[in-house]
Amino acid sequence: MHATTTVRPKRSAGFALLSPAVLILLVWSIVPLLLTLWYSFRNYNLVDPTLQGFAGINNYWYLLTDPDFLQSLLNTLILVVGVLAISVGGGTLLAVLYDQDFFGRGIARVLVISPFFVMPTVSALLWKNLMLHPIYGVYSSMMRAVGLTPIDWLQRFPMATIMMIVAWEWLPFAVLILLTAVQSLDSEQKEAARMDGAGAIAQFRYIILPHLSRAITVVVMIETIYLLTIFAEISVTTAGGPGVASTNLAFLIYSRALLQFDVGGASAGGVIAIVIANIVAAFLVRAVARNLEA
Amino acid sequence: MGTCLAAAHAESELTIATVNNGDMIIMRQLSSEFEKTHPGIHLKWVTLEENVLRQRVTTDIATGAGQFDIMTIGNYEVPIWAKQKWLAELHPAADYDMQDILPAVRQGLSVNGQIYALPFYAESVMTYYRTDLFKKAGLTMPESPTYDEIRGFADKITDKSNQVYGICLRGKPGWGENMAYVTSLVNTFGGQWFGMGWKPLIDSPAWKAAINWYVSALREDGPPGATSNGFNENLALFASGHCGMWIDSTVAGGLLFDPKQSQVADKVGFAPSPKGAYGKGPTWLWSWNLAIPASSKHTEDAQTFITWATSKEYVKLVAERKGWVAVPAGTRASTYKTPEYQKAAPFASFVQHAIETADPNGQTAQPRPYGGAQFVGIPQFQALGTQVGQTIAATLSGQVTVDQALASAQSSVTRTMRQSGYSH
Numbered sequence: 001m002h003a004t005t006t007v008r009p010k011r012s013a014g015f016a017l018l019s020p021a022v023l024i025l026l027v028w029s030i031v032p033l034l035l036t037l038w039y040s041f042r043n044y045n046l047v048d049p050t051l052q053g054f055a056g057i058n059n060y061w062y063l064l065t066d067p068d069f070l071q072s073l074l075n076t077l078i079l080v081v082g083v084l085a086i087s088v089g090g091g092t093l094l095a096v097l098y099d100q101d102f103f104g105r106g107i108a109r110v111l112v113i114s115p116f117f118v119m120p121t122v123s124a125l126l127w128k129n130l131m132l133h134p135i136y137g138v139y140s141s142m143m144r145a146v147g148l149t150p151i152d153w154l155q156r157f158p159m160a161t162i163m164m165i166v167a168w169e170w171l172p173f174a175v176l177i178l179l180t181a182v183q184s185l186d187s188e189q190k191e192a193a194r195m196d197g198a199g200a201i202a203q204f205r206y207i208i209l210p211h212l213s214r215a216i217t218v219v220v221m222i223e224t225i226y227l228l229t230i231f232a233e234i235s236v237t238t239a240g241g242p243g244v245a246s247t248n249l250a251f252l253i254y255s256r257a258l259l260q261f262d263v264g265g266a267s268a269g270g271v272i273a274i275v276i277a278n279i280v281a282a283f284l285v286r287a288v289a290r291n292l293e294a
Numbered sequence: 295m296g297t298c299l300a301a302a303h304a305e306s307e308l309t310i311a312t313v314n315n316g317d318m319i320i321m322r323q324l325s326s327e328f329e330k331t332h333p334g335i336h337l338k339w340v341t342l343e344e345n346v347l348r349q350r351v352t353t354d355i356a357t358g359a360g361q362f363d364i365m366t367i368g369n370y371e372v373p374i375w376a377k378q379k380w381l382a383e384l385h386p387a388a389d390y391d392m393q394d395i396l397p398a399v400r401q402g403l404s405v406n407g408q409i410y411a412l413p414f415y416a417e418s419v420m421t422y423y424r425t426d427l428f429k430k431a432g433l434t435m436p437e438s439p440t441y442d443e444i445r446g447f448a449d450k451i452t453d454k455s456n457q458v459y460g461i462c463l464r465g466k467p468g469w470g471e472n473m474a475y476v477t478s479l480v481n482t483f484g485g486q487w488f489g490m491g492w493k494p495l496i497d498s499p500a501w502k503a504a505i506n507w508y509v510s511a512l513r514e515d516g517p518p519g520a521t522s523n524g525f526n527e528n529l530a531l532f533a534s535g536h537c538g539m540w541i542d543s544t545v546a547g548g549l550l551f552d553p554k555q556s557q558v559a560d561k562v563g564f565a566p567s568p569k570g571a572y573g574k575g576p577t578w579l580w581s582w583n584l585a586i587p588a589s590s591k592h593t594e595d596a597q598t599f600i601t602w603a604t605s606k607e608y609v610k611l612v613a614e615r616k617g618w619v620a621v622p623a624g625t626r627a628s629t630y631k632t633p634e635y636q637k638a639a640p641f642a643s644f645v646q647h648a649i650e651t652a653d654p655n656g657q658t659a660q661p662r663p664y665g666g667a668q669f670v671g672i673p674q675f676q677a678l679g680t681q682v683g684q685t686i687a688a689t690l691s692g693q694v695t696v697d698q699a700l701a702s703a704q705s706s707v708t709r710t711m712r713q714s715g716y717s718h
Contacts, residue, residue, distance in 0.1 A: 045673075045674075045714065046352060046353060046356035046357070047352060047356060047374075047673040047674070047676060047677075048673040048674065048714060049356070049378060051714055051715060058713070062709065062713055066706075066709070067702070068706075128522075133519070134517070134518035134519040135457060135517060135518065135519065135531070135536065149454075150518070152518040152519045154519070154522065155518070155519055155520070155521050155522070155690070155691045156691060156692075158691075238521075239345075239466075239467065240684065241467055241521060241684050241687050241688065242467075242521045242684070242687040242688040242690060242691040242693060243684055243685055243687060243688025243691075243693055243694060243699075244684060244688075245688065245691070245693055255680075258349045258353065259345075259349065259676075259677070259680045260676065260677035260680060260681065261352060261353070261356070261676065261677065262677060
C-alpha cells in the first residue's frame, strides 16, 4: 500500500511532463491524416473551384481503375526489391572485402561511403546531366571515343537506371552497417573454422552470413521504409516517364496533386499509400522481431 | 502620418514568380534600373523552370496562399483565372499606350473588356533551319513547307556520327511543353482535342497520322534523349549546332540570331510552321504575361512594376543594353516599326505576321466547343495535357505503339472529362 502511493505520483508526473509532447505529436500526425481522409471523399480540384461537394467513393474508383495505378504499384515494388537486392548483395560483398587488410583501406572505405552524404536531388542531377546525358554526358563521350553509339539510359531503360542511381545512394549505408557487423565477428571462430579446413566460401556461407543476418534485417527494414517513397530521383531524372514507365506510387500521388491539381484524387492515393505502407510495416516488424529474437 | 505612409511604402517588397527563359533573365538583370528609379519598391525574384513555375503559381493562387505579388502566366491562364476572380484588374496609365499592343495578344488578356495581365513577350510558331547544312545537302527550304517535305529534308541532313540531327522537336512531357507543339501539329493534320459535346477525338486517323509523323521523325532524325527536351533544351541544342531544323516558338529567333548566345547565328534560316494534310487550323499563340494575384497586398506597386517591364521604355532599355535583337518580341507594334529592330532581327515582320494569323479561335477540321490554338481553353487542360503528354512521350522511347498510346490517351481523357462533369 505504502509502495503504490509513492510510485503513483511519479507516474502521473511522468505523464504530465510527457503529455504536451505526445499531444503535439498526435495532432501533428492525426490532423493531416484526417484531412487527407476527408479530401479523399470530396470533389476538390484546385483549378476548377466550381467542382465541389461530396464525391463518395469516386476518387477511389477512378484511381483504382486507372491502369497507371497498377503500373505505379508494380514500379514501386520493382524499385524496392531491385535496390534492396543490389545494396544488400553488394553491401555484404563489399563489407567482407573491406574487412580484409589491404593497402589504402582507410581511403577506400571513405570513398565507398561518400555517396551516402550526397543529397538525392544533387545525385540525381549529377547522374542525369553529368554522367548519363546522351549528348553532353561523360558516359556518352566515353562510348563515342571508342566508336560506339551511347545508349540513352533514362529514355530506354528508365526504371533500371533509376534503380541504379538509388542503389548507388543506398549501397554505402548497407556497407556501413554490414561492415560494422562483420568486424564484430569473433576472430577466434574464423580461426577455428580455418583450422578445420573451411575455405573462404565455406567460411562466408556458414559463419559470416549467419552472423550478418540481423544486420541484414535492419538494413532491409530501414531501406524499405525509404525506398517506398522515392521521389526526388524520379522527379529530377525522368519525371515519371516516358509515359508512366518510371512512375512509382509517390510520384503518381504527386502528379495527381500538383500536375493535375486533383487534390481529391491525390488524397485517395495518399490513403491507399498509407494502407500499403502499414501492411508492409506490419510484415517487416514481424519478420524483424522473429529474426532479432532468434 | 505622411511620413508614416512613406516609411511603410519604403518597405514594400514585391515577390515576382517568373520562368527561366532568356528574356525573363534579362528582365531580372535590368530590374535594378527599376529599383533605382523607384526607391520605395524592392524586388524579390523566384525564377523557375516552366513546369515548376506553373505548379507553384497555380497552387499559390488557387489556395489563396498569397506568396507572390506578381506572377508570370500565359494567355491560357489569364481568362480562366480572371473569371474565377483570382486576378486583380489592371488600369495602366494613358501613356502606357495599350493600343500599341498587337490586337491578337491584347484580346487574350481581356475578359469583358477589362484587362487582367500585361504581355511581356508573345510568340507563334516557325521553322528554324541551318542554311549551311541545307546548302551542303543541295536543299532549298520552300516558302511554305509541308510536313512531308520537312521529313525528307531531315533524313538528308542527319549526320549522327557528327552529332548533327535533322530535326529537333519538343519531347518533354507537359501541356505547355510537348503538347503545345503536338496540338498545333495535330491541328494542321486535321485533328483536334474535342468534337461538339466534348467528345474526345484523340484516337482519330488525323491524330494517328500526326503522331506517326512526329515519332518517326524524332526516332530516325532526332537527337537522343528527346523525351527530356523542352523549349530551353532544344534551344541549347540548336544554338550549339546539333539541330538541322527546329519547329518551335518564334521567340527563339531573338536568341538564335544573337551571336552572343548562339554559335550558329549567321547560319539560321526561317520558314513558316509546316502544313499537314488539313493545311489550315489554328497554329500557336502564346504570350507570357505579368499579372497580379487578387491576394497581393501591394497591388499598386506591382502594377507600377509590370507597366514598367512591358513598356516601350523597357524595350528601349533592353535595346540599349543587350542590342535590338534581344528585345522582348511579339507584343508591341512600335517595336516592329523600329528600323533598328527590323535590321537586327530579319525575322521581325515574319513573326508579327505569324502572331497576327495564329488565330486561337480559328476553324479546326470539325466544329469544336473550345478556344485556343496550341491548348484547350478549359481549366482541366493542364491535367489532360500533362497526362496525354506523358503518353505521347512513351511512344518516342518505343515502349508503346502510336495506336496503343492514342487509345490509352482517348480513354484517360474520357475518364477525366467524365470525372469533371463535362460529359456523362
